[in-house]
Amino acid sequence: MDLEFDARYDDFRKQVRAFLAEHKPPRNWGLSDGRNSDRVAWLSLQIEHGYWARTIPKAYGGYGAEPDLLETVIMDEEFNRAGVVRGMMAQGPSMLVPTLLAHGTEEQKQRWIGPTLRGEVIWCQGYSEPGAGSDLASLQTSAVEDGEDFLINGQKIWTSTADRAQMCFILVRTEPEARKHEGISYLLLPMDTPGIEVQPLRTMAGSIGENSFNQVFLTDVRVPRANVVGKRGEGWKIANTTLKHERSSLNANAEGTWMRLARLMEKEEVNGVPAMASPVLRDRLMRLQARALSMKHHGMRMLTCSLKGESPGVAGLIVKLQNCQLNFDMAALALDVMGELGALYDHSKYEREHGYWQAHSMFSLGLIIGGGTAQIQKNIIAERGLGLPREPRLAKP
Amino acid sequence: MDFGLSEDQLLLEDTVRSFLGDKVPIDRVRELREQDCPTDRALWSALAELGIAGILVPEAQGGSGLGLLDAAIVSQALGHAVTPAPFLGSAVMAATALAALPARAGSEASEWLAGIASGKRVFGVAVTELFSVREGAGVRLQDGKLSGKAMMAIDSHGADFVLVALDDETLAVVATDTPGVSLTRLATVDATRCTAELVLEAASPEAVFEGAGRVIARTLDAGRIALAADALGACESMIAQAVAYAKQRKQFERLIGSFQAVKHMCAEMVGELEPARSLLWYAAHSFDAMPEEAPLMACHVLAHVSEIGREIASVATQVHGGIGWTDEQNLHFWFKRIANERHLLGGPEWLRDRAATLQGFAPAA
Numbered sequence: 094m095d096l097e098f099d100a101r102y103d104d105f106r107k108q109v110r111a112f113l114a115e116h117k118p119p120r121n122w123g124l125s126d127g128r129n130s131d132r133v134a135w136l137s138l139q140i141e142h143g144y145w146a147r148t149i150p151k152a153y154g155g156y157g158a159e160p161d162l163l164e165t166v167i168m169d170e171e172f173n174r175a176g177v178v179r180g181m182m183a184q185g186p187s188m189l190v191p192t193l194l195a196h197g198t199e200e201q202k203q204r205w206i207g208p209t210l211r212g213e214v215i216w217c218q219g220y221s222e223p224g225a226g227s228d229l230a231s232l233q234t235s236a237v238e239d240g241e242d243f244l245i246n247g248q249k250i251w252t253s254t255a256d257r258a259q260m261c262f263i264l265v266r267t268e269p270e271a272r273k274h275e276g277i278s279y280l281l282l283p284m285d286t287p288g289i290e291v292q293p294l295r296t297m298a299g300s301i302g303e304n305s306f307n308q309v310f311l312t313d314v315r316v317p318r319a320n321v322v323g324k325r326g327e328g329w330k331i332a333n334t335t336l337k338h339e340r341s342s343l344n345a346n347a348e349g350t351w352m353r354l355a356r357l358m359e360k361e362e363v364n365g366v367p368a369m370a371s372p373v374l375r376d377r378l379m380r381l382q383a384r385a386l387s388m389k390h391h392g393m394r395m396l397t398c399s400l401k402g403e404s405p406g407v408a409g410l411i412v413k414l415q416n417c418q419l420n421f422d423m424a425a426l427a428l429d430v431m432g433e434l435g436a437l438y439d440h441s442k443y444e445r446e447h448g449y450w451q452a453h454s455m456f457s458l459g460l461i462i463g464g465g466t467a468q469i470q471k472n473i474i475a476e477r478g479l480g481l482p483r484e485p486r487l488a489k490p
Numbered sequence: 491m492d493f494g495l496s497e498d499q500l501l502l503e504d505t506v507r508s509f510l511g512d513k514v515p516i517d518r519v520r521e522l523r524e525q526d527c528p529t530d531r532a533l534w535s536a537l538a539e540l541g542i543a544g545i546l547v548p549e550a551q552g553g554s555g556l557g558l559l560d561a562a563i564v565s566q567a568l569g570h571a572v573t574p575a576p577f578l579g580s581a582v583m584a585a586t587a588l589a590a591l592p593a594r595a596g597s598e599a600s601e602w603l604a605g606i607a608s609g610k611r612v613f614g615v616a617v618t619e620l621f622s623v624r625e626g627a628g629v630r631l632q633d634g635k636l637s638g639k640a641m642m643a644i645d646s647h648g649a650d651f652v653l654v655a656l657d658d659e660t661l662a663v664v665a666t667d668t669p670g671v672s673l674t675r676l677a678t679v680d681a682t683r684c685t686a687e688l689v690l691e692a693a694s695p696e697a698v699f700e701g702a703g704r705v706i707a708r709t710l711d712a713g714r715i716a717l718a719a720d721a722l723g724a725c726e727s728m729i730a731q732a733v734a735y736a737k738q739r740k741q742f743e744r745l746i747g748s749f750q751a752v753k754h755m756c757a758e759m760v761g762e763l764e765p766a767r768s769l770l771w772y773a774a775h776s777f778d779a780m781p782e783e784a785p786l787m788a789c790h791v792l793a794h795v796s797e798i799g800r801e802i803a804s805v806a807t808q809v810h811g812g813i814g815w816t817d818e819q820n821l822h823f824w825f826k827r828i829a830n831e832r833h834l835l836g837g838p839e840w841l842r843d844r845a846a847t848l849q850g851f852a853p854a855a
Contacts, residue, residue, distance in 0.1 A: 094492065358851075375842075375852055376839065376842050378851070380793075386772075387768060397493045411757075414757075471754040472754075474760060475757045478760065485744065
């Protein structure tokens with residue numbers, strides 16, 4: 094057990110701190126504006142210093158450093174401390190880029206990785222369909238060969254940022270006769286292609302939250318056959334690279350949320366005394382602290398496994414399940430602490446922390462479902478982690 | 491940065507687990523529960539030879555001089571095997587207290603530590619009244635003699651000495667064969683631990699240590715972390731037994747482990763267990779390396795393991811169905827060990843209240 098970072102990382106930490114002391118992010122650089130020169134300049138500056146796209150080869154627009162997990166940890170810690178988002182939370186960098194690096198052609202890598210990292214091209218993910226949620230491989234959106242092109246018809250749902258994205262990485266069925274996992278292809282689709290209609294999908298969180306979801310309707314959408322990533326019919330395997338990246342990116346900062354909750358309890362008063370004075374609420378806060386500390390140190394354990402190149406086994410599979418439920422439970426206590434006022438929303442008079450806890454509650458619930466539902470997670474834990482037998486398939490009627 | 495067990499610690503874990511699997515299989519535990527005190531002194535001597543009884547005793551007194559994380563690994567193995575042994579009282583709590591005292595205690599404490607390490611002397615610990623006074627319990631010192639009673643004294647029945655906390659600042663050592671000292675075993679649901687009532691009638695203590703507040707606090711931290719490790723080890727075994735059973739039991743012409751209802755119970759148990767294991771490692775490490783963090787971590791890890799332990803013990807039994815509720819199936823040994831441990835050294839509500847106080851969230855009692 095050794096919780097110290099090697100001395101050679103001290104310099105690196107100093108460099109990151111110096112960068113953050115010198116440079117501040119521009120005011121508006123998020124995804125709300127599809128093409129934003131401020132965003133591109135800010136992300137390019139981070140790439141130049143190696144704080145974003147650090148391990149992506151220079152040839153593809155990255156910084157080109159050797160992977161070093163502790164450097165990643167230090168960058169995350171220092172950016173968090175400074176209250177600055179590192180890089181860009183978006184599906185292009187987190188999901189498409191690793192997929193292209195693993196499966197793309199040289200031309201695809203050259204063309205897309207750099208602009209994606211710099212925020213010049215925003216991507217959306219065309220996976221889920223109304224009839225294909227947990228059973229994603231049953232997706233029905235079809236792509237039929239037509240000359241040099243595919244003609245796409247179908248519907249996608251839960252497509253965040255589809256209203257602003259220039260591109261979509263989409264799963265379509267190209268071989269309708271093949272078995273369900275073998276007939277899928279992974280395509281790169283420009284969102285300005287005729288036949289694409291994007292409709293906003295209003296979620297339970299209503300006005301709050303920067304992730305707006307959409308439905309995407311595709312009618313005779315024409316895309317060149319050359320836009321397939323990997324081999325035709327191997328889209329399921331390729332998508333699984335991406336899904337793995339999605340799950341590992343769902344590791345939330347439980348300790349930070351817990352500290353915010355504790356501050357709320359010290360501040361929020363009822364009957365003239367702070368919520369923290371209530372033994373009942375305090376007991377709930379302490380229960381949550383033990384869980385948050387567990388997940389924090391569990392994260393250190395997972396990091397150690399990665400550093401050593403060891404598989405954490407079942408201990409790694411439970412992270413998403415536990416973290417998402419913990420976040421929901423922390424929001425639940427915050428809402429109870431605020432009592433009647435906990436229900437206030439939409440900038441109402443007396444609303445606390447701009448509705449943060451209501452939003453956190455609903456988005457935590459969304460994350461319990463999204464990226465593989467809790468129930469699918471439990472199947473994975475039981476089958477892959479504990480070796481329990483799969484459920485027998487029903488005989489086809 | 492290396493958050494995990496070292497090669498030596500993995501070897502220690504392996505050694506203790508295979509020793510216990512070999513020498514104290516569950517059939518032997520069944521035999522031991524029929525005795526007045528299930529602690530088997532021959533077994534304890536054998537564990538002492540492995541360096542287990544003196545794991546926290548300094549090398550100068552013949553111990554292994556290891557840290558609390560090492561002790562937690564052993565404790566976890568003992569819980570995993572539901573082994574009756576005075577590890578918590580003698581090897582963890584008494585050893586921690588006595589090793590922290592020698593400057594004042596001199597040769598006596600040194601001798602006791604050597605006795606603990608050799609396994610020839612076993613210490614029980616009476617501290618319940620620091621958190622919970624019932625039935626008019628409490629021990630007082632008057633004219634150099636001890637009188638009163640201490641309830642639920644850990645590992646004390648069959649012990650040679652008992653370390654008694656008179657209050658937050660005062661410790662005493664009594665020899666159990668001294669006139670005026672009587673120990674009565676209190677039968678608990680858990681047949682694997684020798685819990686006793688200690689009654690003192692003007693008994694002469696071997697020693698009294700005043701101004702020992704810091705020593706008592708460290709002793710409780712160590713005890714709580716080791717106790718959490720024991721319960722975690724018991725949980726680990728219950729989950730393994732439930733998973734193994736789900737892989738061989740058939741109902742409705744299917745292995746029950748193929749039903750999602752059963753699968754999800756198993757996934758939920760392991761989902762609670764693994765992060766608690768990480769917390770335990772950190773808590774034990776903090777005791778050795780970051781003592782200022784240890785009191786909070788000790789409260790949290792024991793309270794948390796107690797909560798998830800109750801759930802795991804129940805769910806693992808349910809996976810077994812009716813057979814899990816029989817005496818013959820043995821699962822109840824683990825269920826009861828976890829159930830009893832929940833109430834030692836504070837109990838979850840008390841521990842969380844203490845955790846809040848330590849952080850300035852609650853008024854000090």
